[in-house]
Amino acid sequence: MLVSAEDISVCGTLNKISCSFSYGNTIILGPNGSGKTNLLQVLAGVIAPTTGQVTIDGNMADRPTLRRNIGYLPQTFGLYPQLTAQEMLDYIAILKGINDQKAREHHVASALERTGLVAVAKRKVGVFSRGMKQKVGIAQALLGNPPILILDEPTAGLDPEERNKLRAMLMELGQESVVVWVSSLISDANYADRILIMEQGANCFWGTPSELVDRGIRCSKASYSNPLVQNDCLEQLEQGYRSILCSRGRT
Amino acid sequence: MITLTDISKGFGNGEFALKNISLSLEKGLHLLVGPNGAGKSTLLRILANVTYPDVGSISFYGRDIHSDLHGFKSRMGYLPQVIGFYEHMNGIEFLRYMACLKGVLPRYTERRVDEVIQVFGIGQHANKKIATWSIGLRQRLGLAQALLNDPDLLILDEPFCGLDLEEADEVGQLISRLSQNKIVLFSSHVMQKLAISKLLLLIDGTLQFAGLSTVFLDEAQGRVWLVDIAKEQWTNIQAKYLTSTVLLKGNRYQCKIISESKPDIEGASSIMPGVEEAYLFWLSRYHLASGEKTIC
Numbered sequence: 001m002l003v004s005a006e007d008i009s010v011c012g013t014l015n016k017i018s019c020s021f022s023y024g025n026t027i028i029l030g031p032n033g034s035g036k037t038n039l040l041q042v043l044a045g046v047i048a049p050t051t052g053q054v055t056i057d058g059n060m061a062d063r064p065t066l067r068r069n070i071g072y073l074p075q076t077f078g079l080y081p082q083l084t085a086q087e088m089l090d091y092i093a094i095l096k097g098i099n100d101q102k103a104r105e106h107h108v109a110s111a112l113e114r115t116g117l118v119a120v121a122k123r124k125v126g127v128f129s130r131g132m133k134q135k136v137g138i139a140q141a142l143l144g145n146p147p148i149l150i151l152d153e154p155t156a157g158l159d160p161e162e163r164n165k166l167r168a169m170l171m172e173l174g175q176e177s178v179v180v181w182v183s184s185l186i187s188d189a190n191y192a193d194r195i196l197i198m199e200q201g202a203n204c205f206w207g208t209p210s211e212l213v214d215r216g217i218r219c220s221k222a223s224y225s226n227p228l229v230q231n232d233c234l235e236q237l238e239q240g241y242r243s244i245l246c247s248r249g250r251t
Numbered sequence: 252m253i254t255l256t257d258i259s260k261g262f263g264n265g266e267f268a269l270k271n272i273s274l275s276l277e278k279g280l281h282l283l284v285g286p287n288g289a290g291k292s293t294l295l296r297i298l299a300n301v302t303y304p305d306v307g308s309i310s311f312y313g314r315d316i317h318s319d320l321h322g323f324k325s326r327m328g329y330l331p332q333v334i335g336f337y338e339h340m341n342g343i344e345f346l347r348y349m350a351c352l353k354g355v356l357p358r359y360t361e362r363r364v365d366e367v368i369q370v371f372g373i374g375q376h377a378n379k380k381i382a383t384w385s386i387g388l389r390q391r392l393g394l395a396q397a398l399l400n401d402p403d404l405l406i407l408d409e410p411f412c413g414l415d416l417e418e419a420d421e422v423g424q425l426i427s428r429l430s431q432n433k434i435v436l437f438s439s440h441v442m443q444k445l446a447i448s449k450l451l452l453l454i455d456g457t458l459q460f461a462g463l464s465t466v467f468l469d470e471a472q473g474r475v476w477l478v479d480i481a482k483e484q485w486t487n488i489q490a491k492y493l494t495s496t497v498l499l500k501g502n503r504y505q506c507k508i509i510s511e512s513k514p515d516i517e518g519a520s521s522i523m524p525g526v527e528e529a530y531l532f533w534l535s536r537y538h539l540a541s542g543e544k545t546i547c
Contacts, residue, residue: 031415032387130332131287157412159286159440160495160527161534167497168489184415185441190498209498233498233505234525241416 001057001147001178005043008052013038015201016052021148025174027189028182029241030198036182037075037152039198043180044072044150056148071141075152075182077133081126085117085136088125092140111139116165130157138166142173149173151181155188167191186238197244205244209237216240252277253298253404253434258307260293260456268293269304269456279448280430282464283438284530290456291438292332292408298436299329299406311404325354328397332408334389338382342373342392345381349396367395370425387418394422398429405429407437442526452530454537464526471524471532476508478516488516493535495528509535 004020013035028036041047043054045066054061056069079088089108098104112118115135120128125136138154154170155163163185171191173179181188189195189209197205205212216236258272269290285291296302298309300320309316316323337345346364355363368374371391376384384392390413397405410426411419423445426435430448450467452460460467475495480488482502488494492514495507507522508514509532524532 031417032413033385129288157287157409157440159284159289160442160530162287163440164495164531168494171485171497184413184419186416187496190496213498234496237498238416245417 003043003061003148003178003180004055004058005039006053006055008039008042008049008054010035010038010042010047010201011050013201014042014049017198017201017203018052019196019203019206021178021180021194023174023176023178024193025170025179025181025191026194026196027192028180028196028198029186029189031245032184034198035201036198038201040072040150040152040180040182041074043148044070046072046074069146070148070150071143071146072149073137073141073151073154075156077137077140079125079128079133079136082124084122084124085128085139086112086121088136089139089143093143096144098144107143107145110145111142114142114169115139131159131162134158135162135166146177148178149180151179153183154181155183155185163188186241187234189237189241190234197241199245199248204248212240212244213237214240215243219243252312254310255298256308256310258294258297258304258309260290260297260302260304267456269297272307272453272456272458274451274458274461276434276436276449278430278432278434280427280445281434281436281449281451282445282447283436283451283453284440284442285438285453286534287440289453291453293456294453295329295406295408295436295438296331298404299327299331300324301329301331321354325400326402327404327406328400328402329405330393330397330407330410332412334393334396336381336389336392339380341380342368342377342384345392346396346399350399353400355400363399363401367398370398371395372421386413387415390414390418390422394425403433405433405435407435409439410437411439411441442530450526452533454534455541459537460533467533468524468526468529471509471529473521474509474511474532475522475524475528476510476514476516476519477522478506478508478514478519480504480506480516493531495525495531 002020002022006018007016008014009016030036042049045063086108089111090104093104093107098107112121115138117135117139134157141149155166158166170179195207195209195212196203213233213236216239219239252275254275256273258269259267260269261267283291297304311323343364347360350360350363368377371394373388373391376388410422414422427445429435447464450464482504485504493509497504497506507528509528513519
């Protein structure tokens with residue numbers, strides 16, 4: 001499966017951006033305000049682009065088609081605090097059009113299992129920590145096994161252990177689906193097959209983590225002088241990211 | 252110096268959010284880490300006097316904070332995890348309003364508002380409605396309001412959340428600078444590359460470590476391994492070992508494993524632990540002690 005954004009513009013945020021996403025994990029990085037969330041919203045059919053189109057396997061996809069094929073986690077996700085995680089997911093499954101109760105139960109159980117929420121499924125989401133709420137958000141995106149997953153900042157607010165588990169989960173999901181996610185954490189890029197870096201609504205880097213690391217190795221200036229910081233691949237990845245933004249005129 | 256003595260806070264159902272927390276913090280930059288739901292925000296809220304402990308006491312420079320609550324609040328600044336802004340106000344109006352709520356004397360208000368706007372570099376946007384501000388700018392505004400009363404104690408709950416790399420660098424440098432003459436305590440899930448005076452690890456409402464970050468790292472020494480594996484091995488490795496950073500290199504993964512003994516993987520080499528690996532090591536040690544989960 002191949003999802004493509006072709007010459008997408010959204011007034012004030014996206015500037016004729018073109019990119020294609022196939023099976024595997026693609027992470028989108030970039031400064032706040034660079035248009036990452038807007039691109040995801042266009043791909044998920046939440047907003048319509050001013051110009052350009054989204055295609056799936058070469059066929060133009062309208063917004064209902066996109067919504068049918070895509071599981072989407074928005075940046076801010078509203079939950080009904082009085083519902084349990086299971087009830088919340090069941091309700092979203094109904095909204096997604098999974099009308100058969102048995103099928104719904106199966107999809108909800110599978111989503112709870114995949115996100116490690118089984119133990120807290122009967123607890124009200126109002127008492128959940130931010131990380132657990134985030135997992136409910138990911139679980140709702142997985143409902144119905146959509147072939148394309150679009151996730152806006154799925155690792156935000158997660159502790160390192162949960163973050164690593166989620167990254168591993170996304171890597172696994174990427175083996176059978178198209179996973180596109182946005183992150184503010186450069187370290188998340190380590191887990192992706194491909195990296196898209198955006199700046200001012202345009203694509204300014206497309207490549208693999210190794211290619212970004214190679215860029216970083218060529219620029220060794222560290223931002224902090226803390227001796228505890230190792231000169232490892234994460235540091236080089238950050239340097240690579242910085243060098244790309246520097247070349248676009250950012251300091 | 253701020254000192255907490257035997258602070259406990261319950262959920263009301265017999266379970267504890269915080270249990271017997273005792274610690275002292277002096278001027279400097281202190282990092283509070285722990286899993287989601289460990290009680291970090293509750294601890295910060297208690298310090299900021301937003302919520303109260305069931306038992307225990309807090310003294311600030313030797314004086315119980317409740318003996319002069321007004322005096323304590325006038326010397327404390329707090330950035331909550333989620334901060335509500337009045338979207339229709341502009342930055343200056345919001346800061347003036349917050350200065351008023353914080354009891355900054357009217358004759359000092361304009362000067363303080365100007366100062367914090369300068370410090371956080373939000374002058375360009377100060378006259379625009381907050382509704383139009385980006386996440387990064389809002390976070391800076393949140394930090395700015397915490398500094399309005401020029402506090403001696405600054406409590407920041409996830410100040411880096413939502414910031415991009417560049418903004419996180421700026422905020423990191425700023426709070427480092429502020430910690431030269433203030434007690435700055437912040438929580439974070441992102442192990443920032445900052446020089447930390449004291450690192451606090453909170454798990455299940457109990458303080459598992461409070462001390463120098465070098466000591467925190469030393470404990471994990473010899474327990475972090477770098478391995479290079481084929482993509483197909485990843486699932487098995489992950490099921491068997493606790494893993495940290497992974498880098499995809501073509502069809503191979505380079506990953507860090509946290510393990511008491513050398514993993515049974517060809518070419519595994521011991522490496523210096525980073526703060527995140529040390530954190531995972533401490534966490535696994537806690538789980539091991541409580542019988543929840545083991546590391547190899």
